[in-house]
Amino acid sequence: MSEPQIPSVLQNALRVLEAVGEAGPAGTDAAEIEGRTGLHRRSIYRHLSSLKSLGMVSDATRPAHYRLGPSIAALAQNASDQREFLRRARLFCEELSGRTHEPVHVTVLDQGTAVTVASASADSEISKKSPPIVLGSRRPLHASASGKVFLAFNPSALEAYRVRPLETFTPHTIATMEQLYTECLEVRNRGYALDRQELLLGVTCVAVPVHGINGRAVGTLAVSTKNPVMSASRRRELLRALLPAAQEFTGAIGGSTP
Structure with a gap:
């Protein structure tokens, strides 16, 4: 597959942005x-004007000098938050897998699916009988415990799902x-979701939400087991581990439980 052609105007705008960033807080003219770039002065001014309107470049303290703007800081903060989320996701997976002796994974909502971004499996006989959890694997929202959590705690996601065919x-x-x-109303009321062989026969799952700053579900902690039926006692046992961990995860990323 051939590499995509990047428009020259975008390449040049990025070169200007890089030059501004390399100059540091004092800015550059x-x-x-x-x-630094070899670009024509008029072209540079056009790019600076566009980048300023996007908040990616702002005026420095010195006249006619430019530095990185607030939008870049926000992007950097988002990248930092994402790295911190993934770091904590791995830690919670490992800790919970050790406690439950089952594979544990963390999912996020992406393009109408629940995507696994971290997982851990305990070295136990129970875990060996459970289905493998593959990083990057996607699950349909209506047929997975994690997916139902996202639908239940994100009203806009549930409304958007109305236009999707519910594949069996x-x-x-x-x-x-x-x-x-x-089902989503029940999930909201009880605070967790179940997959009762809805995606794969012989596989059951329980998932709980990790909430963001506005109470929306930004992630899930989930356990999958290779059992056609999850007993009520086993479900309670797993939830005793999952629910406090999800609450701690929510607090760690600055979220709030609705």
């Missing part, structure tokens, strides 16, 4: 940018929006 994977898969709405 068009002449210095010209020397097993005889236990939710097949209508009426069933899905009812």
Whole structure:
């Protein structure tokens, strides 16, 4: 597959942005940018104007000098937050897998699916009988415990799901929006979601939400087991480990439980 062609105007704008960033907090002027990039002065001013309107470049304290703007700081903060989320996700997976003796994974919502971003499996006979958890694997929202958490605690995601066909994977898969709405209401009320062989026969799962700053579910902690039925006692046992961990995870990333 051939590499995508990046428009020259975008390449040049990035070169200007890099030159501004390399100058540091004191900022730089068009002449210095010209020397760093080799671009024509008029082109540099056009790019600076566009970058300023996007908040990616701002005026420095010295006249006619430019430095990185607030939008870049926000992007950097988001990248830092994402790294911290993934770091904590791995830690919680490892700790919970050791406690439950089951594979544990963390998912996030992406393009209408629940995507695994961290996982851990305990070295136990129980864990060896459970399905493998693959990083980057995607699960349909209506047919997975993690997915139902995202639908239940993110109203906009549930509304957007109305236009999707509810694909059937097993005889236990939710097949209508009426069933899905009812299920999501139950998930919100009890604070966790179940997968009762809805994606794979012989596999059951329980998932709990990790909340962001506005109470929306930004992630899930989930345990999958290779059992056709998860007993009530085993479910309670897993939830005793999952729910406090999810609350701690929520607090660690500055979130709040609705």
